[in-house]
Amino acid sequence: MTMRKAFDFAAKLFRDTSGNVLPIAAVGMLVAVAIVGSAIDISRSYLVRSQMQAACDAGALAGRRTVTTEGFDKASKDAALAYFATNVRSANLKLGTVVPDFSSPDNGQTVVGTATTVLDTLVMRVFGRNTFDIRVTCSSSMGVGNSDVMMVLDTTGSMNTTLTGSQTRIQALRAAMKNFYGTIAAATASSNARVRYGFVPYSSSVNVGRLIMDRDRRYIVDKQTYQSRVWEASYGTPSSFTSWSRSNAADNYNTLAECNANKPPNSSDFEDADSGTQRKYEYSCQETRVCSFLIFNCRTVYIVNERYQSRSVTQGWSYQPQEYDTSVYKTFARATTPTGTNGANVSSVWAGCIEERQTVAQSAFSYSSILGISPAGALDLDLDGAPDVNRDATKWKPMWPEVAFLRWDSRSNYTTAKTSNGGAANSYCPVRAQLLAPMSQSAFNAYADSLQAEGSTYLDIGMIWGGRLLSPQGLWSSVVNEEPRNGGEVSRHLIFMTDGEMEPNYLIQQAWGIEYYDRRVTSDGYSNDAARHTSRFRAVCEAIKDKGIRVWVIAFTTSINSDLKACASDSSSYVANNSTELNAAFQEIAKQVGELRVVE
Numbered sequence: 001m002t003m004r005k006a007f008d009f010a011a012k013l014f015r016d017t018s019g020n021v022l023p024i025a026a027v028g029m030l031v032a033v034a035i036v037g038s039a040i041d042i043s044r045s046y047l048v049r050s051q052m053q054a055a056c057d058a059g060a061l062a063g064r065r066t067v068t069t070e071g072f073d074k075a076s077k078d079a080a081l082a083y084f085a086t087n088v089r090s091a092n093l094k095l096g097t098v099v100p101d102f103s104s105p106d107n108g109q110t111v112v113g114t115a116t117t118v119l120d121t122l123v124m125r126v127f128g129r130n131t132f133d134i135r136v137t138c139s140s141s142m143g144v145g146n147s148d149v150m151m152v153l154d155t156t157g158s159m160n161t162t163l164t165g166s167q168t169r170i171q172a173l174r175a176a177m178k179n180f181y182g183t184i185a186a187a188t189a190s191s192n193a194r195v196r197y198g199f200v201p202y203s204s205s206v207n208v209g210r211l212i213m214d215r216d217r218r219y220i221v222d223k224q225t226y227q228s229r230v231w232e233a234s235y236g237t238p239s240s241f242t243s244w245s246r247s248n249a250a251d252n253y254n255t256l257a258e259c260n261a262n263k264p265p266n267s268s269d270f271e272d273a274d275s276g277t278q279r280k281y282e283y284s285c286q287e288t289r290v291c292s293f294l295i296f297n298c299r300t301v302y303i304v305n306e307r308y309q310s311r312s313v314t315q316g317w318s319y320q321p322q323e324y325d326t327s328v329y330k331t332f333a334r335a336t337t338p339t340g341t342n343g344a345n346v347s348s349v350w351a352g353c354i355e356e357r358q359t360v361a362q363s364a365f366s367y368s369s370i371l372g373i374s375p376a377g378a379l380d381l382d383l384d385g386a387p388d389v390n391r392d393a394t395k396w397k398p399m400w401p402e403v404a405f406l407r408w409d410s411r412s413n414y415t416t417a418k419t420s421n422g423g424a425a426n427s428y429c430p431v432r433a434q435l436l437a438p439m440s441q442s443a444f445n446a447y448a449d450s451l452q453a454e455g456s457t458y459l460d461i462g463m464i465w466g467g468r469l470l471s472p473q474g475l476w477s478s479v480v481n482e483e484p485r486n487g488g489e490v491s492r493h494l495i496f497m498t499d500g501e502m503e504p505n506y507l508i509q510q511a512w513g514i515e516y517y518d519r520r521v522t523s524d525g526y527s528n529d530a531a532r533h534t535s536r537f538r539a540v541c542e543a544i545k546d547k548g549i550r551v552w553v554i555a556f557t558t559s560i561n562s563d564l565k566a567c568a569s570d571s572s573s574y575v576a577n578n579s580t581e582l583n584a585a586f587q588e589i590a591k592q593v594g595e596l597r598v599v600e
Helices: 003-015 021-065 074-087 169-188 209-215 256-262 441-450 459-470 529-545 562-567 579-593
Strands: 099-103 110-120 131-143 146-154 195-202 223-235 242-245 277-292 297-325 335-337 346-348 366-368 372-374 405-408 421-424 434-437 490-498 550-556 573-576 595-598
Touching: 021 074, 021 099, 021 110, 021 131, 074 099, 074 110, 146 169, 146 459, 169 195, 169 441, 169 550, 169 579, 195 459, 223 405, 256 277, 256 297, 297 405, 297 421, 366 529, 372 529, 434 459, 459 490, 459 529, 490 579, 529 550, 529 562, 550 562, 550 579, 573 579
Parallel strands: 146 195, 146 490, 490 550, 550 573
Antiparallel strands: 099 110, 110 131, 131 595, 195 434, 223 297, 242 297, 277 297, 335 346, 366 372, 405 421
16 A cells, blocks of 8 residues: 555544544544654754765864865865765665765865765655665864964074085074974964064074063173183393493483482383393493593592393284173173284174073983972073072173184194193184064064075083073063963973084084083083083973973984973974975974864
8 A cells, every 4th residue: 555545544544533543543643653764764864964964064173183384185084085985884884875075275274074964764665765865064274373483493504414416404494494484474464373483503602691681681601711822022131230330421420329310220120122022121320430541630530331132022812711791792892802813902802602501511411390400500490490690600791702712732632731832713603593473474584594504513402592582480481471462371492403413513603612621511521512502401491392382393303312302291293304394293283283173
């Protein structure tokens, strides 16, 4: 019996009032079947719609997450479709063909998706409804809240190494930085989020002199001893005294007392006679007879007798520690020192790089949230404490290349003794560090383009100053803790990039002086130098993370060793073997500085 005939029959039964209990019951059963059947099929449609919506959302999120600087390309679309397929189970729900589609109306900032399918009914087809058409939409975008990002960037000499083609590592870094900014800027374009950037380029020192001087000029010393040189004279053995008597009439005196009163004073020491010799003079009065041949008479007079010693003089350099007045130099005014050719004065202006505060030449350093940095005497690792303005040991010193010299003995062996043999020390200074500040794209790009590669790899000095400039409790806390206008919370991120492992050089001027002579880190000027700097690096990393700062580490064209891995926060380290992977690492960090979210 067809469904239409069944309803006609039921109608006749309804009009027939004789013996109508059974017909009414049959009709009731039909109504119940319709109600229950519709409930079953509608529930199935809701279940399918919910699952398709979840799959669509997952696909949109995956598609947005894989967006790179190329925008929403085929790789991003394929990722979205793959995630959709993984999350929808059409076979279990007896669906028809599921048709998903993903696109982006704004080159990847927002990913939108749709999905359609046809669901066959199980019960409602008895009443003439064979299918349900189901359609869902989804959209995903990345948003960034208030964020402070401190970039601690390796600008050592190895960053000039060429990658593929003609691009160098430093050029790849510049490009990746700019793309990072672009990703963050796109995510905040339609919001009131505040994003600030700070920078600490590092090599063998950091350029933070102006930041310190702006904070308090007393935090930098007014005098400092450097490994330097002094233009000195060396003297030959003095000769025997040579003497003669002055016989000019003007030098004749009638009395001994008159002669003694008018004779020249004796030399207290040797005096310059010409460029190659010096003389020392002594004078005495001598009695003599003066006779006139015209009148044949004589008289007694006193004349001055002069005698002197001479000695040869040779001038040259003495290479030795020398104290200099830094009170003018530290102000970035021109300062003069007698360190030029043959002791001539030369002038120089401070570039801004520093030598660190007092430390301890110890092999191991550590940090705990209770005790802080250990040993406590290592002020170079103190991220928050201010110098004592009355104690130079607690202050920073200007790194002064123009007065920095190495020295060696007659056999060309380096020596800590005073010597006449030496030469200028190499000294490298990166571009200026920058405090946290909002930046335009052009300003950010200009800073990235200013980075130059030179110097040796001191990972610790970069991390120390990245931590100081980002610390909410440090000398620049007023900048760090500045409240955003939107009143929201601020997340803090330190991105540490290096293209190599710790590689100190004990014969250059760097943040701990010239190590071979100053021995602020080692006991003999060189042994275990890298290991001691690495221990400092590890301790400072822990101190920074303990402040709630997320530390990201990118190892560029180098493996990420256990020290770099330990420095990074959880799930926050990357290896980049080429420029593409470096860009991808910065992009991944940018996405995690922000957050992906379903828009609808």
